[in-house]
Amino acid sequence: MLSNIAFYGALETGLIYGLVAFGIYLSFRVLDFPDLTVDGSFPLGAAVAAMLIIAGWNPWLATGAAILAGMAAGAVTALLNVKLKILNLLASILTMIALYSINLRIMGRPNVALLMEDTVLTPWYKLGLEYYQVPVLLFTLVIGVSLFLLWRFMKSETGLAMRATGANARMARAQGIATGGMIVLGVAVSNGLVGLAGALFAQSQGAADVTMGVGVIVIGLASLIGGEAVITPTSVFRALLACVVGAIIYRLAIAFALNADALGLKAQDLNLITAVLVTLAIVLPGARVSLMNKFKRRKA
Amino acid sequence: MITATDLRLTFGEGTPLENPALRGMSLTVNQGEFVTVIGSNGAGKSTFLNALAGEVLVDSGKILVDNINVTKLPTHKRTGRVARVFQDPLAGTCEGLSIEENLALAIKRGKRRGLGTAVKKQYLERFRSSLATLGLGLENRLTDKMGLLSGGQRQAVSLLMASLTPSSILLLDEHTAALDPKTASFVLELTQNIIAEQKLTALMVTHSMKQALEVGTRTVMLHQGEVVFDIAGKDREGLEVKDLLNLFEQQRGLTVDDDSLLLS
Numbered sequence: 001m002l003s004n005i006a007f008y009g010a011l012e013t014g015l016i017y018g019l020v021a022f023g024i025y026l027s028f029r030v031l032d033f034p035d036l037t038v039d040g041s042f043p044l045g046a047a048v049a050a051m052l053i054i055a056g057w058n059p060w061l062a063t064g065a066a067i068l069a070g071m072a073a074g075a076v077t078a079l080l081n082v083k084l085k086i087l088n089l090l091a092s093i094l095t096m097i098a099l100y101s102i103n104l105r106i107m108g109r110p111n112v113a114l115l116m117e118d119t120v121l122t123p124w125y126k127l128g129l130e131y132y133q134v135p136v137l138l139f140t141l142v143i144g145v146s147l148f149l150l151w152r153f154m155k156s157e158t159g160l161a162m163r164a165t166g167a168n169a170r171m172a173r174a175q176g177i178a179t180g181g182m183i184v185l186g187v188a189v190s191n192g193l194v195g196l197a198g199a200l201f202a203q204s205q206g207a208a209d210v211t212m213g214v215g216v217i218v219i220g221l222a223s224l225i226g227g228e229a230v231i232t233p234t235s236v237f238r239a240l241l242a243c244v245v246g247a248i249i250y251r252l253a254i255a256f257a258l259n260a261d262a263l264g265l266k267a268q269d270l271n272l273i274t275a276v277l278v279t280l281a282i283v284l285p286g287a288r289v290s291l292m293n294k295f296k297r298r299k300a
Numbered sequence: 301m302i303t304a305t306d307l308r309l310t311f312g313e314g315t316p317l318e319n320p321a322l323r324g325m326s327l328t329v330n331q332g333e334f335v336t337v338i339g340s341n342g343a344g345k346s347t348f349l350n351a352l353a354g355e356v357l358v359d360s361g362k363i364l365v366d367n368i369n370v371t372k373l374p375t376h377k378r379t380g381r382v383a384r385v386f387q388d389p390l391a392g393t394c395e396g397l398s399i400e401e402n403l404a405l406a407i408k409r410g411k412r413r414g415l416g417t418a419v420k421k422q423y424l425e426r427f428r429s430s431l432a433t434l435g436l437g438l439e440n441r442l443t444d445k446m447g448l449l450s451g452g453q454r455q456a457v458s459l460l461m462a463s464l465t466p467s468s469i470l471l472l473d474e475h476t477a478a479l480d481p482k483t484a485s486f487v488l489e490l491t492q493n494i495i496a497e498q499k500l501t502a503l504m505v506t507h508s509m510k511q512a513l514e515v516g517t518r519t520v521m522l523h524q525g526e527v528v529f530d531i532a533g534k535d536r537e538g539l540e541v542k543d544l545l546n547l548f549e550q551q552r553g554l555t556v557d558d559d560s561l562l563l564s
Contacts, residue, residue, distance in 0.1 A: 157404075157413035160397070164405055167396045174353070174392070175461075176379030176410040 002259055008132040010255040012204060014248035015139035019197035020216060021223040021243035022150060026190040031166040031183060036092040037077045038220060039213040040099025041070040041191040045198030046208035047106040050114055059120045063199045070195020071188040073099060078187035082180040103210050111209040119203035135204045147240050154236040162186050218274055223247035226281040253277060302329040302469050307351055307361035321347040322358065323525035329503060334495055336512040337505045339522035345505045349473050354378045366468050380410025383467040385458045387474040392458030395447030399438060402446055403427045406461035430460055452483030456490055463494050472504040509541045521548060
């Protein structure tokens with residue numbers, strides 16, 4: 001079984017990746033815009049927050065700046081697509097590659113440590129909780145607030161216009177919705193959330209690293225698809241909840257897989273496990289239906 | 301009121317597939333008129349409608365809606381004046397959204413969208429009473445997903461959505477063509493009722509000469525991107541399909557060879 005520390009550690013990263021899953025839900029599901037920018041905007045958020053904290057900024061302000069940086073990155077991807085008519089996937093790859101250089105420029109070196117710096121977590125350690133419980137508490141609050149705001153936004157006039165843009169762009173235009181503007185706004189908000197995730201990740205891990213974004217898109221997608229397999233997204237609220245639940249389940253599954261000695265798995269097998277989990281998450285819901293049909297037929 | 305003057309548009313100019321869709325099309329539709337538009341395949345009916353809606357921009361010519369020049373405006377900036385129902389029943393509504401959400405999108409057509417709740421309580425009564433006029437029982441299914449409705453039901457809701465907020469012109473692009481005959485006549489009747497009740501100005505493209513003469517107040521026939529004849533009022537009364545064909549032959553010295561025009 002998992003130790004307490006491993007369990008809370010999995011929860012902590014799961015909650016952070018829940019924010020990434022929100023972002024991916026916005027781009028992939030709501031806007032139908034396959035956006036790989038997140039592999040760059042995650043370390044961008046981390047780099048911006050880390051550098052500003054080291055420069056003496058209030059950690060919450062630094063985190064806010066990370067959100068804005070992420071939004072700017074997302075806006076660039078969307079504008080490449082909307083204004084220059086570059087294929088959405090390719091546009092996001094271009095931004096992602098560009099961000100690698102930009103992140104190195106921001107930090108001035110491949111990684112920056114935040115040891116001994118005040119982070120958003122610092123005041124919460126004084127509450128008397130175990131040190132490994134503190135990030136879980138704070139990140140639960142952050143993700144709760146984000147979920148509520150996103151949910152309200154999706155129900156708003158602008159949010160509804162955004163959902164229509166992704167679902168049926170011609171109909172959206174006929175209703176007077178500037179679909180290009182909606183794509184820019186949506187992809188920006190999506191990457192803002194990922195920037196926030198990167199900023200929190202850097203502060204809880206005590207470092208920002210230029211390579212920390214590799215595979216974020218896969219983990220986010222794994223969380224999204226896994227969550228949808230557990231909670232059928234029949235409403236916006238359930239879809240958002242599925243993102244959080246999926247991200248936590250994903251991290252717990254990874255932690256279990258790595259902890260189970262009998263399986264003989266090691267940390268370097270992480271990406272292999274991810275690929276297997278994503279495949280299972282995609283295949284299983286379909287398999288469940290066909291199994292149930294078989295069962296029904298036998299009964300009949 | 302709509303005034304289209306000398307519209308020209310060529311698809312794929314300078315390529316082997318060059319296709320002049322509009323060749324100097326001019327048409328004025330006055331307030332309160334219900335114009336039916338006919339023409340064989342490739343006559344430019346859909347292109348003309350798309351040009352009015354803003355989905356395609358014309359190469360030259362001028363489009364005025366209520367004396368405002370909209371020639372260069374993209375679709376979403378025209379929607380305050382131009383409402384539209386598509387041929388494909390799935391195109392006019394969003395299947396992933398509920399009926400009330402679709403209507404809430406339409407009630408804001410051409411207006412600013414903010415951060416307030418989209419489906420406001422004060423809308424619901426209006427949604428219910430307009431849906432009730434359809435007689436499909438949809439007024440009790442406001443929160444159902446649009447995807448659960450049949451093609452005919454969705455087309456009826458599309459029509460409702462197009463008439464929920466006032467517009468200078470309603471564009472109907474063969475909006476009954478993809479429906480079975482019974483549903484098609486239901487949607488057509490509904491169209492006539494809505495246009496009559498709200499005194500809408502409308503332009504309806506149809507593939508059926510019979511329908512073109514039975515419905516509306518004026519009939520326009522397009523051929524090769526131009527208007528070949530335009531009849532209204534007394535001239536139009538009592539006119540039959542064979543009269544239309546004669547008219548067409550007189551005008552052009554051509555015979556209509558598009559079977560679907562004659563048979564439907």
